[in-house]
Amino acid sequence: MPKSHKLSRRRFVTTAMSAAAVSSLVVPEVFGRVAKSRPSAGATNLSDGSLTDAPPWKDQAIENLAKSPYAKLRQIPVHAVTIKTGFWGQRREINVSKSIPTMHDLLEANGRMNNFRRLAGKSDAAQSGPVFSDSDVYKWTEAVGFALQSGDLPDVRRMAEKAIDEVVAVQEPDGYLNTYYVEDRESLRMTPQTQSTGHELYNIGHMLQGSIAYYRATGDRKLLDAGIRFVNDFLLPNYGPAPKKPIVSGHPEIEMGLIELYRITGDKRQLELAGYILQGDERAKFPERRTIYMFSGTPFTARTKLEGHAVRAMYACCGATDYYMETGDAAYWKTLNTLWQDMVSTKMYVSGGVGSRSDGEAFGDAYELPNFRAYGESCAAIGNMMWNWRMLSATGDAKFTDVIERALYNGINSGMSLDGTLYCYRNPLAFDPSTGDKIRNPWYDVTCCPPNLERTFASLPGYFYSTSRDGIYLHLYDNSELDWHLEDGTGLKITQKANYPWDGEVEVAVTPAKPLDFIFHLRIPGWADTAQVSVNGKAVAGVKQGEYLPIERRWAAGDVIRLRMEMPPQVLEANPRVADDTGRVALQRGPLVYCMEGLDQPNGVELADVALDLGQKPASQFQSEYLKDMLGGMVILRHKGVAYQRPTSGNGLYSRYSGQPARTRQIPLTFIPYYAWANRQATEMQVWTPLSNA
Numbered sequence: 001m002p003k004s005h006k007l008s009r010r011r012f013v014t015t016a017m018s019a020a021a022v023s024s025l026v027v028p029e030v031f032g033r034v035a036k037s038r039p040s041a042g043a044t045n046l047s048d049g050s051l052t053d054a055p056p057w058k059d060q061a062i063e064n065l066a067k068s069p070y071a072k073l074r075q076i077p078v079h080a081v082t083i084k085t086g087f088w089g090q091r092r093e094i095n096v097s098k099s100i101p102t103m104h105d106l107l108e109a110n111g112r113m114n115n116f117r118r119l120a121g122k123s124d125a126a127q128s129g130p131v132f133s134d135s136d137v138y139k140w141t142e143a144v145g146f147a148l149q150s151g152d153l154p155d156v157r158r159m160a161e162k163a164i165d166e167v168v169a170v171q172e173p174d175g176y177l178n179t180y181y182v183e184d185r186e187s188l189r190m191t192p193q194t195q196s197t198g199h200e201l202y203n204i205g206h207m208l209q210g211s212i213a214y215y216r217a218t219g220d221r222k223l224l225d226a227g228i229r230f231v232n233d234f235l236l237p238n239y240g241p242a243p244k245k246p247i248v249s250g251h252p253e254i255e256m257g258l259i260e261l262y263r264i265t266g267d268k269r270q271l272e273l274a275g276y277i278l279q280g281d282e283r284a285k286f287p288e289r290r291t292i293y294m295f296s297g298t299p300f301t302a303r304t305k306l307e308g309h310a311v312r313a314m315y316a317c318c319g320a321t322d323y324y325m326e327t328g329d330a331a332y333w334k335t336l337n338t339l340w341q342d343m344v345s346t347k348m349y350v351s352g353g354v355g356s357r358s359d360g361e362a363f364g365d366a367y368e369l370p371n372f373r374a375y376g377e378s379c380a381a382i383g384n385m386m387w388n389w390r391m392l393s394a395t396g397d398a399k400f401t402d403v404i405e406r407a408l409y410n411g412i413n414s415g416m417s418l419d420g421t422l423y424c425y426r427n428p429l430a431f432d433p434s435t436g437d438k439i440r441n442p443w444y445d446v447t448c449c450p451p452n453l454e455r456t457f458a459s460l461p462g463y464f465y466s467t468s469r470d471g472i473y474l475h476l477y478d479n480s481e482l483d484w485h486l487e488d489g490t491g492l493k494i495t496q497k498a499n500y501p502w503d504g505e506v507e508v509a510v511t512p513a514k515p516l517d518f519i520f521h522l523r524i525p526g527w528a529d530t531a532q533v534s535v536n537g538k539a540v541a542g543v544k545q546g547e548y549l550p551i552e553r554r555w556a557a558g559d560v561i562r563l564r565m566e567m568p569p570q571v572l573e574a575n576p577r578v579a580d581d582t583g584r585v586a587l588q589r590g591p592l593v594y595c596m597e598g599l600d601q602p603n604g605v606e607l608a609d610v611a612l613d614l615g616q617k618p619a620s621q622f623q624s625e626y627l628k629d630m631l632g633g634m635v636i637l638r639h640k641g642v643a644y645q646r647p648t649s650g651n652g653l654y655s656r657y658s659g660q661p662a663r664t665r666q667i668p669l670t671f672i673p674y675y676a677w678a679n680r681q682a683t684e685m686q687v688w689t690p691l692s693n694a
């Protein structure tokens with residue numbers, strides 16, 4: 001890694017401190033009475049520790065950017081959007097009725113809660129699961145928190161209340177909380193080595209996110225206060241710049257947690273510590289291969305490409321974007337854009353998945369995007385969405401929304417079975433069941449992905465809109481109702497009627513509490529070659545794909561925007577440097593990437609022997625058909641193809657090229673959306689299909 005941009009430790013600390021000194025003048029104004037009522041740096045008296053009421057807890061969004069100086073958009077609370085019957089409505093209903101409750105039972109059955117009970121003298125069970133097992137409980141709590149923001153679920157809430165009681169019961173007097181580094185392992189706590197591999201801060205980062213989501217749903221601070229105690233009583237006094245002890249983020253996550261905590265406490269030290277961690281603590285020395293893998297431990301702003309463990313890299317980018325939105329640090333912004341460009345131009349699957357190597361669960365080199373061996377961890381696709389959500393919040397730029405949508409509908413959505421009880425850890429783009437790989441499972445000993453998917457679907461309403469100083473942004477389409485307000489406080493209701501992603505017509509009824517001039521920023525997806533927009537039947541000019549269309553007018557009750565996007569199947573080819581995709585194409589319709597499953601093809605045909613016969617006019621001969629009873633209802637695509645008739649034996653691994661055209665027969669090929677693969681019996685799958693030269 002180039003060292004030329006590396007800030008010296010002393011210079012960074014000086015910069016951070018002077019920035020803090022300047023910005024501390026802003027704190028009282030920004031955080032109002034919170035900052036005034038907070039005791040000066042040092043021990044925190046939690047009984048007096050008030051939290052921001054700007055906005056009040058129940059009106060805080062996925063991220064509370066209400067006072068973030070470098071965020072262009074403000075997120076809106078999850079409760080402000082009700083997703084109705086439709087694509088996501090169905091998914092989200094299963095998430096709360098099946099996924100979240102069954103995951104609770106699996107966390108129990110696999111000893112995750114007994115890890116806490118044992119320390120409280122209430123269980124004899126041995127410690128169970130890997131070092132990051134506590135995070136499974138916290139991520140599940142976050143899923144519950146987001147689910148409860150959409151409405152009460154008494155049974156699920158009671159499960160979470162019980163889990164929270166059991167967690168906080170084992171917090172130690174100095175604030176430390178972890179079920180692994182106890183007893184014989186206590187001496188290993190927070191050593192630089194343990195910080196690099198032991199996930200103590202990763203666990204707490206998830207605890208902070210989980211407790212904040214739960215607090216925003218219920219106003220219940222119990223878990224949040226435990227998180228504040230860990231940060232304020234244990235972390236801040238002991239870890240950070242000298243003379244404190246070194247701190248390193250072995251698996252980035254704490255950065256996001258600390259900054260979101262800062263956004264409700266107004267305690268600048270939490271933001272500063274996140275910045276210090278992002279810059280890397282020079283006293284904690286690790287081999288270069290380790291800091292690459294961790295995507296941490298060296299200055300974030302010296303990074304020039306995505307590499308190392310994909311989830312770590314994505315979470316680090318999330319934390320760094322959060323840091324940028326609070327500080328406006330230009331070096332961060334430059335690095336974030338460099339890394340984003342590196343990802344979308346060389347390292348992201350067409351599914352929005354990232355991290356192609358199973359070895360180290362890592363980003364590969366540029367264009368290293370194998371299909372069968374694709375790793376594409378569900379968590380990495382989620383991290384990609386979370387990072388782009390932050391980049392979108394910082395800028396209002398629709399190129400980030402395109403990545404969100406690509407990851408959400410494809411590489412994330414594939415991660416959970418349609419019945420909500422089985423999960424993919426890997427999300428490959430081709431699959432052969434004869435390898436014995438079982439791709440969907442109810443539980444993994446490393447069970448990071450299932451609760452991560454649950455929290456993502458539970459939080460989804462919070463991704464539909466944002467507000468800006470000049471109006472409102474619509475990001476995602478589905479049957480839904482927004483009941484919120486513009487930044488000047490004017491009430492605003494928006495009703496979307498759509499059959500998205502099957503159909504590209506979206507009707508948007510806009511109802512401000514009083515007639516008002518503002519801009520409605522309507523997203524036109526990057527895939528929408530043909531889109532038309534009208535307001536009250538009158539065409540709106542200036543529609544550009546991959547941008548937000550700013551519709552500026554005096555809006556009044558009864559106004560209706562109609563967005564019409566044609567959704568023909570689109571044929572995509574990959575950069576020729578992607579060796580696995582040479583001579584192949586992928587299909588996309590609207591936001592959905594398609595794949596072929598073996599069982600939908602004519603009997604006896606293997607996917608290795610098929611090719612798509614596109615002829616001279618690619619995409620002109622697809623048949624789209626909505627099948628109500630197919631895998632929850634979906635549009636399938638059909639097209640003519642060929643099956644190669646090859647000798648079944650005798651050719652071995654290699655044979656002499658004959659120069660003769662291969663013998664083929666025509667067959668129909670059937671494609672289903674990629675997210676729905678592996679929901680029937682085990683069968684072959686591929687996203688990238690060879691083209692026939694017939």
Ligand SMILES: [Zn+2]
Nearest residue numbers: 377379448449
């Ligand atoms: Zn995972």
